[in-house]
Amino acid sequence: MVGYTLAYVCFLQNLDKINQLIVDFNQFLKYCDSKVIREAEAESNRYTKYLLSYVTGSLVFNFFWQMMSTKTCMQQRGGDFYVKHDPCWMPVRNLYPFDANQSRYFWIVFPIETVYSYHVSCFFSLATATIIGFLIHIGCQFKCCSAKFEHVFDTIQKDEESQKKARFEFIELIKYYQGIQEYSQRVFQVFSSTIIVYIALTSLLVAVIGYQIVNPKISTQDRIKYAMLLVAWCLLVYSICLYGQELQDEALKVGDSIFKSNWHKHGMALKVKPELIFTLARTQKPLEFKTQMIGSISLMQFMRVMKCAYSGLTLLLAVTDDE
Numbered sequence: 001m002v003g004y005t006l007a008y009v010c011f012l013q014n015l016d017k018i019n020q021l022i023v024d025f026n027q028f029l030k031y032c033d034s035k036v037i038r039e040a041e042a043e044s045n046r047y048t049k050y051l052l053s054y055v056t057g058s059l060v061f062n063f064f065w066q067m068m069s070t071k072t073c074m075q076q077r078g079g080d081f082y083v084k085h086d087p088c089w090m091p092v093r094n095l096y097p098f099d100a101n102q103s104r105y106f107w108i109v110f111p112i113e114t115v116y117s118y119h120v121s122c123f124f125s126l127a128t129a130t131i132i133g134f135l136i137h138i139g140c141q142f143k144c145c146s147a148k149f150e151h152v153f154d155t156i157q158k159d160e161e162s163q164k165k166a167r168f169e170f171i172e173l174i175k176y177y178q179g180i181q182e183y184s185q186r187v188f189q190v191f192s193s194t195i196i197v198y199i200a201l202t203s204l205l206v207a208v209i210g211y212q213i214v215n216p217k218i219s220t221q222d223r224i225k226y227a228m229l230l231v232a233w234c235l236l237v238y239s240i241c242l243y244g245q246e247l248q249d250e251a252l253k254v255g256d257s258i259f260k261s262n263w264h265k266h267g268m269a270l271k272v273k274p275e276l277i278f279t280l281a282r283t284q285k286p287l288e289f290k291t292q293m294i295g296s297i298s299l300m301q302f303m304r305v306m307k308c309a310y311s312g313l314t315l316l317l318a319v320t321d322d323e
Contacts, residue, residue, distance in 0.1 A: 010193040011127055017190045018130070024183065025137060031176040032144040040140040044133035047239070051125035054235075058228045059118055065221065121232075127194060128236045134187045135243035135289075141180045142250035146257035148173050153262040167272055174279055177254060184247070184287055192291040195240070199294050202237045202305050206230065207312030214317070237302060244289040244297035255283030 025037070087101045087110075098105060152173060156166045212218060212226045258280055263272065289297040 010197060011123075014190045014193075017186075021134065021183075021187060021190065027179065027183075028141055028176075031148075031172070031179075032141065036140050036144050037137070040137045041133075044129065044136050047132055047136075048126070048129040051129055051236075052122065054232060055118075055121040055125050058232065059121065062225050062228070063114075124236060128239060131191050131194070132239055132243050134191075135240075135247050138180060138184050138187065139243065139247050139250045141183075142247070142254060145173065145176050145180060146250070146254050148176070149254060150257040150261050153265055156262065156265055163271060167275075170272055171275060174275060177279070177283075181287065188289050188291075195289075195291050195297060196294060198237060198240070199291075199301070199305060202233065203308040203312060205233055206306070206309035207316060209233070210309070210313045211316040211320075214313075234306075237305065241297055241299055241302035244301075245299045248286050248288060248296075248298060251287035252283065255280055258283065 028037070087106060096105075096109065152170050153166055156162055209226050209230045213223050213230065218226075258276070263276055291297065295301065
């Protein structure tokens with residue numbers, strides 16, 4: 001709950017900046033075709049639908065499964081105390097300080113907990129889809145920029161007019177590249193606090209959920225519920241790290257595309273030498289989705305998070321081994 005509150009506040013604080021980023025993305029229309037943006041938007045929408053479908057389907061499945069296995073649930077609660085203070089139909093397990101199994105209390109607590117659980121799940125899914133959407137859009141812009149750099153000198157001729165035109169187009173592509181870099185830094189700054197909460201929560205949650213899965217005292221039903229939650233949470237963090245890694249790779253490919261171009265054709269290298277050298281040098285510096293205290297968001301970061309979670313799991317198992 002604390003982690004959700006922190007992530008929610010961080011996201012809401014930057015809501016105006018996020019809306020501005022969406023509006024400012026139109027600046028790239030003068031460099032790329034609108035088809036590039038539409039394709040990126042379609043891919044982003046697919047991720048949103050997948051995540052929301054998984055969340056909704058998982059909650060509905062767990063809810064109806066609990067309704068169909070009420071007797072088994074009551075037997076596994078281990079006594080009347082837990083049946084009263086931890087009713088079987090609740091979406092998540094909580095220990096209430098009153099008899100929540102009574103109808104007058106149950107039908108107050110149950111809808112509140114159901115709505116809250118769905119809201120938390122949808123928030124993390126939508127926040128993740130928003131971050132991934134921006135990373136997808138930026139990655140597509142880098143791909144478009146790379147393709148244009150690679151073919152900018154293809155139609156160059158020996159005449160002065162053709163070479164001036166090619167130099168002008170090359171400088172425009174440099175502006176395009178700089179614009180993507182600046183826009184990326186704005187995106188990283190807006191979502192850095194949310195990512196910090198994500199990464200900090202993941203190690204703890206994966207360790208605790210993993211412990212619940214391997215705990216022999218819990219029921220098979222609870223074990224499956226925890227497994228679905230584990231898959232969902234790991235998928236959220238992995239998706240962000242994956243697209244953070246792909247963004248780094250696409251940014252580095254711009255330099256390769258410039259080198260593959262016909263910059264040497266008809267002595268063009270002499271006319272664009274300063275711009276060519278500085279641009280190639282800049283492209284060697286990787287574009288990293290960095291956050292304070294955590295560092296670069298990439299697949300390597302995901303592996304570090306999983307390693308930390310595994311260490312936490314082994315610690316929990318060692319502490320509770322005698323029990």
